[in-house]
Amino acid sequence: MKSGYTYIMANNRPTLYxxxxxxxxxxxxxxxxxxxxxxxxxxxxxKLVYYEVFDEIMQAIIREKQIKDxxxxxxxxxxxxxxxxxxxxxxxxxxSPWKAPQNDDPSSPPLSKGRLGxxx
Numbered sequence: 798m799k800s801g802y803t804y805i806m807a808n809n810r811p812t813l814y815x816x817x818x819x820x821x822x823x824x825x826x827x828x829x830x831x832x833x834x835x836x837x838x839x840x841x842x843x844k845l846v847y848y849e850v851f852d853e854i855m856q857a858i859i860r861e862k863q864i865k866d867x868x869x870x871x872x873x874x875x876x877x878x879x880x881x882x883x884x885x886x887x888x889x890x891x892x893s894p895w896k897a898p899q900n901d902d903p904s905s906p907p908l909s910k911g912r913l914g915x916x917x
Contacts, residue, residue: 801857803864805847805876806837811883813872814842817861819854825887844885847876 802821806814806828814837818824824833825845831838851857864872876883 798853798855801851801854803849803851803857803860804845805864805872806842807844807846807876807883808841809844811844811846811873812840812842813846813869813876814840815861815864815872817854817857819857821848822890825891829887844883845887845890846880846883846885848886848890 799819801817801819802824803815803817804821804824806816806825814828816824827833828837828845829843836842849857849860851860864875867875880886
């Protein structure tokens, strides 16, 4: 089974977007370059401010739903426990936030459907 990531992207306001993926590097790159039409491109949520790693993608999906059910203040508290200054963590997972990942796998699962992501 594939591993998974639950993550939160933000802009400078901060508007928050909660997502799930099996390839965090690729997904963050796509968000930062507006390659995924929709919420993150519209609101310029380019900063990776939080993420969790799971052994199985289903665990990440369950966690995504838990985080999406949190109110805004709880999401901010969650982020600040890992990232007190809400800095862009993409530098920790990408060689550079502007360099395309080497293994761009188009089979990466799409953003979760059934719930609008992230408006908090």
